[in-house]
Amino acid sequence: MPNIVSTPVNTVEDIVNQLTEAVHEHRIQPGTRLREDEVGDIFGVSRTLVRQALRSMAHDGLVTIERNRGAFVARPTxxxxxxxxxxxxxxxxxxxxxxxxxxxxxxxxxxxxxxxxxxxxxxxxxxxxxxxxxxxxxxxxxxxxxxxxxxxxxxxxxxxxxxxxxxxxxxxxxxxxxxxxxxxxxxxxxxxxxxxxxxxxxxxxxxxxQLDLSDRPTAPTSLHDVFPS
Amino acid sequence: MPNIVSTPVNTVEDIVNQLTEAVHEHRIQPGTRLREDEVGDIFGVSRTLVRQALRSMAHDGLVTIERNRGAFVARPTxxxxxxxxxxxxxxxxxxxxxxxxxxxxxxxxxxxxxxxxxxxxxxxxxxxxxxxxxxxxxxxxxxxxxxxxxxxxxxxxxxxxxxxxxxxxxxxxxxxxxxxxxxxxxxxxxxxxxxxxxxxxxxxxxxxxQLDLSDRPTAPTSLHDVFPS
DNA sequence: CAATTTCATATCGTATACAATATTTGCTTA
DNA sequence: TAAGCAAATATTGTATACGATATGAAATTG
CATH class of the missing domain: 1.20.120.530 (GntR ligand-binding domain-like)
Incomplete structure (x- = not known):
């Protein structure tokens, strides 16, 4: 029987939207690592959909994907x-x-x-x-x-x-x-x-x-703080 | 035993590049359907990579993806x-x-x-x-x-x-x-x-x-004509 | 015979399993 | 103790399996 309340069925777009919103609101800092199964656990979906979401965000420049290393919230130079x-x-x-x-x-x-x-x-x-x-x-x-x-x-x-x-x-x-x-x-x-x-x-x-020339390093965020389950 | 000469190991980028090139050269017409396993057969990879490639192209506006129906070379209005x-x-x-x-x-x-x-x-x-x-x-x-x-x-x-x-x-x-x-x-x-x-x-x-206002319909292309194996 | 429904097939959507690679840990040695 | 190496672990990459949906053909009904 499919779960009804605990983990709603999330689509790729849902994941993209929620992660994007969190980045836009600065609840996730640039440089934060986005591990696939961690994100999958949070949204109650398998890595398949998470990977699609991350690749989509990478296409928008919001995420950087390094082969065999994973996805990170982008840090624009x-x-x-x-x-x-x-x-x-x-x-x-x-x-x-x-x-x-x-x-x-x-x-x-x-x-x-x-x-x-x-x-x-x-x-x-x-x-x-x-x-x-x-x-x-x-x-x-x-x-x-x-x-x-x-x-x-x-x-x-x-x-x-x-x-x-x-x-x-x-x-x-x-x-x-x-x-x-x-x-x-x-x-x-x-x-x-x-x-x-x-x-x-x-x-x-x-x-x-109004942009500052010196780049302050920012501390990565813990995902579980942003999306408490 | 994996094939050695016939189908080289193609990455997502290879697939994107080759399909994109074919579209750019008008060897594939707008509206052409891109079935996942057909493309997979042509490039010798599983649907997993094909789907990544098609989604990537969709993000560039080169392909339109309709849920549960598949991917088509886009037909801009x-x-x-x-x-x-x-x-x-x-x-x-x-x-x-x-x-x-x-x-x-x-x-x-x-x-x-x-x-x-x-x-x-x-x-x-x-x-x-x-x-x-x-x-x-x-x-x-x-x-x-x-x-x-x-x-x-x-x-x-x-x-x-x-x-x-x-x-x-x-x-x-x-x-x-x-x-x-x-x-x-x-x-x-x-x-x-x-x-x-x-x-x-x-x-x-x-x-x-120099764009014409009337849109001529174009005939879709057969993929196997474009990528003869 | 046209329209509609039903069923079979084709195709896509998602999860899972396994392989490949990277990272970390703990051990060894200078 | 620091540096380097090796095994263990963690994580990503890809293929496959199975379920869901759409498509098209055959059967049914008016």
Whole structure:
């Protein structure tokens, strides 16, 4: 008889989503090893599905796989860190422009809700959650622009951005830039494509300047702390 | 006893590379079904590795996987087709600029060799091979620019471009645009970053205008014709 | 005869078993 | 005691087995 409550049937996507979310929220640090049977135990599936999930995450740059050695949460180099944001600068301003032209009232509601949640998270001191929501805000704009391929690329870039921020972010306590998001929303609501494009570009360049050049080593995480069974 | 000569031991990457190459050269048509044990037989490996390879290609947009139904060479919609080239327009001009600033004499040799091979292929009437080489030319420029992340994205975009061209290309016999490549090489050699950027943008926009709006259906391919054992 | 259902087959999805490789531990020796 | 080696252990790599699902053919029914 299949188990009903203890270990729900998890799909590859479930595993990817939960691990990705944990990385985005900085509950798992870069460099953390992801052993296959350990992850399998946590999610109640065999190594087969875990391997698929890890390979999928590796494709997004969130995980590094070393042959015969295993998977680790990726540690982007400083060079890669800069490239991530430089690439975002190439893609996202145009996306913001397209979003400004396409955004409906319903879309604006969704964006405002995102910001509200982000603020709440910050008020509760959950910086990791706020960071994840901030990433989702950017992704939501690509969705509004209805640019599937760019949305997919942006998904990868935002994942990597989370790692970059974990490794190279200067201001630990940063209230970050929710103000920039507010301004963006205003431009989108006004259908001001030029302004949306400019704001997005400035916003990203601003983030880029706030990366610290010296890389602090980070301690790997124990998976069982993150997913208590 | 394991076979020694007939079927060499293939890795996941081998399978991905060979299938990808066949798609890039239009030896496999969009829509072609890729059954797991059929591919496994061809490459002399079990379904385990084939599944990894197919999922990897799916991540690059080269293959579509339908649950419980299998993998097919992707058939980009017209909308996706436009998005592919629009995204290339966002990324590649800046890459050409960076390449112009970074290119060494040795890099120029490699590019010229690419063009020469492309011409030879066209002379022999091997349009598919020429197309693949053309894609590699673009990828080589990203490599020269030393932009790893963009190179990775470009790899995906060029893969999809091959499918788009198979489906939507207007001029069947097209000598295409090797002239554009020649001009680009000149700009790179002259370290003229501005000109390289402009040429690349024009080149890509030109390609975009040559896509046909009506989608011709294409006949799927028999795998055993492509990989005779 | 057309539409539908049923059953047989083909194919994919997941778990498990075993092989290959890497890592650690404990022993030996200088 | 430190360095090097060898066996034991841990972990990943690949193939295979079995279950689940979809597909297509044959049988059934209106």
């Amino acid at each position: 400083l060079r890669e860190a800069r490239e991530v944001f430089q690439t975002r600068v190439l893609l996202e301003p145009q996306t913001a422009r397209a979003a400004a032209e396409a955004a409906t009232a319903r879309d604006m509601k969704v964006l405002e809700r995102h910001i509200a949640l982000e603020h709440e998270a910050l008020d509760r001191g959950e910086a990791g959650l706020a960071l994840k929501l901030s990433g989702e805000f950017h992704l939501e704009i690509a969705r509004i622009a209805d640019q599937k391929i760019i949305e997919d690329f942006l998904h990868q870039l935002i994942s990597r951005s989370s790692l970059v921020i974990a490794l190279y972010w200067r201001r630990r306590t940063a209230l970050c830039e929710s103000n920039a998001h507010h301004e963006l929303i205003e431009a989108l609501r006004a259908q001001d494509a030029d302004r949306a494009e400019d704001l997005m570009k400035d916003h990203l360049l601003d983030l880029l300047t | 017209l909308r996706e087709a436009r998005e592919v080239f629009q995204t290339r327009v966002l990324l590649e001009p800046q890459t050409a600029r960076a390449a112009a600033e970074a290119a060494t004499a040795r890099d120029m040799k490699v590019l010229e060799r690419h063009i020469a091979l492309e011409h030879e292929a066209l002379d022999r009437g091997e349009a598919g091979l020429a197309l693949k080489l053309s894609g590699e030319f673009h990828l080589e420029i990203a490599r020269i620019a030393d932009q790893k992340i963009i190179e990775d994205f470009l790899h995906q975009l060029i893969s999809r471009s091959s499918l788009v061209i198979a489906l939507y290309w207007r001029r069947r016999t097209a000598l295409c645009e090797s002239n554009a490549h020649h001009e680009l090489i000149e700009a790179l050699r002259a370290q003229d970053a501005d000109r390289a950027e402009d040429l690349m943008k024009d080149h890509l926009l030109d390609l975009l205008t």
